[in-house]
Amino acid sequence: MAAFPQLRSTLVIEWQDLHHSQLTPSSLYTLLALRNEVFVVEQDCPYQDIDGEDLLGDNRHLLGWRDQQLVAYARLLKRQDDHMPVAIGRVIVAPQARGQKIGYQLLTQAILSCERHWPEQAIHISAQAHLQAFYGHFGFVPVTGLYDEDGIAHIGMARGEDAPTPA
Template sequence: MNIDWQDKHHSELTTRELYNLLALRNAVFVVEQQCVYQDVDGKDLQAGNRHLLGIADGQLVAYARLLSPEDKTSPVKIGRVIVFDRVRGARLGSRLMEKAISRCQLHWPGHDLFLSAQAHLENFYGQHGFVAVGESYLEDGIPHVDMLKNAP
């Protein structure tokens, strides 16, 4: 599958791109996972944060949000990692994570990477160098685990 990867600051997103990424997040995290929570949390438009979009045939099929570090020692946070349900199974999730990691290292070199993983995806993120830190916990009714990848 040929993917056009786009790494954008919120000011670079078109209205359609913003709508599509919010619609995909809603479809997966709220509807598919039957989890009622406030996805639009104010972080999408904060200075420094980035949006990684994977587009195939004009459709958003993969997405991750990259949150800039809060200070010189804080990690970059990767979140809202999504692959559209119709293209799952094509290893697009791994390609998305590889791209997210490389973009984080480009924009914020020397910073560790952090994510709050749904617990059933711990092994998947482990394949990308993330290690669980702490115990599993419930977030919006779904078991999660915090994971960290040390800066290279």
């Protein structure tokens, strides 16, 4: 069982862990709107967010709702090759919900989902470099050097049996 940072938040988030086939048109629209708001507009990063991965294979979507508003989201990608790690991506806490430790809850839920659906597979994340310590709290270790992704410094990190141990 995974060890996670202790939370002192009393906020109640309703979590949905959905296979892509379970997404309603409304929830798909809502999650795409949040991704666009944060990744394209807020981060001033014009790129094609709708990349063809959302509705493939065993990919999943983790949605966190509070008062019927989407306040947290992550996409869980399961590659067709079972030797490839699962990837957690598009990790978002909505702007109006930041500063409330929801990111810790979101990542905890994302890891638990990966462990439940794809046990014994390593988990990869392409982390914005300034969040390396945050992901480190969850057992992620760097597996690449820094690289540029859409004008933002990132670092590849992994967690699980196949993840390298830090030197």
